[in-house]
Amino acid sequence: MLTAFTATMRDRAAAVSGRLRHLPAAPRSPLTLLEYLLLALLAVQVARLLWAVVTPVGPYGAWTGRQAVIADAGARQALFSRFDPFFRAPDSGASSSPVVTSLALTVFGIRVNEGSGQGSAIIATPDGVQNSYAVGDEIMPGVILKSVAFDHVLIDRGGAQESVFLDQSVAAPVASPDGSAPSASPVPSAVSSAQAAQGITAAAVKSDIGFAPRLENGKVTGLVLSPKGPAFQTAGFARGDIVTQINGRPIGSAADLQALQTQIAPGARISLMVERGATTVPIALTLQGS
Known part of the structure; x- marks a missing residue:
């Protein structure tokens, strides 16, 4: 009985196989072909990447970065003989001073x-x-x-x-020994004032010169100077002088007065622009040690 059953199953399998053999083949989808092409292209690129990584640069030529071009000794000497990079001399074609x-x-x-x-x-x-x-x-x-x-x-x-x-024909007025006001004289020159201020100490400036802010429309525009001792006139100041600039910076607030007080120290050099009537006079203070 087992033999008969096995023969029957063999015959049925042969019949099914014959039927499948006669079925038409299914057409390949265009999408499947495109996927195969993309996979092939990807494989080629991966292979090129691996080749670029493992291959040394030598076969493609000796690669070097940019190198500095250094002139020879003769060219460098000729270059530095034309100018001094540390002490620039004025142009020989122009006069040194007007x-x-x-x-x-x-x-x-x-x-x-x-x-x-x-x-x-x-x-x-x-x-x-x-x-x-x-x-x-x-x-x-x-x-x-x-x-x-x-x-x-x-x-x-x-x-x-x-x-x-500047007009240097008139010297700064000298204080009288009896303390009387000096005689009227033209405005002293800035150079004379600067020379007279060289022997003043910082302590004398603080004790003999008074500073008060000048207000215009609610804004500080200068420092009004007032005499308190002989150093006031020795420095080249006159009664009614108004300081408008300190070391080239215009005075614009009360903080500038504090800044000036801080700068008054032994050995300091202070450049002041003073408004004297209708004129403006520069005065340089060179303070000595106390």
């Missing part, structure tokens, strides 16, 4: 703004009329104020630079 002008101009006051590099000056023209000129203004036909410095101004006269120094 010549003093031959025009009848007189400088009575200079105001320097070190923050902006600009400034102004009170200059008297040959007719004796004094006016305040800012940098770039025309003083007279063909003469322009080019720049201002501590004790002189530069003018442009037809393309040539010439200098005009």
Whole structure:
């Protein structure tokens, strides 16, 4: 009986196999072909990446980074012989300092703004009329104020630079021994004031010179100076002087008074711009040890 059952199952399997053999083959989907192509491309890229990683650079040529180009000793010597990188000398074609002008101009006051590099000056023209000129203004036909410095101004006269120094013909007034007020005299020059202030001590400045803020429209615009001792006049100040700048910085708040008090110390050098009537006078204080 077992043999008959096995033969029957064999016959049925052969019949099913024959039927499947006669079925038409299923068509391949285009999507399947695209997936095969993408897989093949991915495999190629992975192989190239592995090849680039394991292959040394040598077969593609000797690769080196950028190298500094160093000139030879002769070229370097010729280069540094043309200029000094540490001590720049002025151009040999230009004069070391402008010549003093031959025009009848007189400088009575200079105001320097070190923050902006600009400034102004009170200059008297040959007719004796004094006016305040800012940098770039025309003083007279063909003469322009080019720049201002501590004790002189530069003018442009037809393309040539010439200098005009402060009027130094009058010395600073000297205090009388009996304490009386000095006789009326013209405004002392800034150079004389600077020279007279070299022997003042910091303690004398603090004790002999009074400072009070000047208010204009509720804003501090300067420091009013008042005499309290002989150092006031020795420094070159006059009664009614108003300090408007300290070391080139305009006074704009009460904190500037505190800053000035802090700077008054032995050995300090303080540059002040003083408003004296209708003129502006620079005064330099060089304080000695107490």
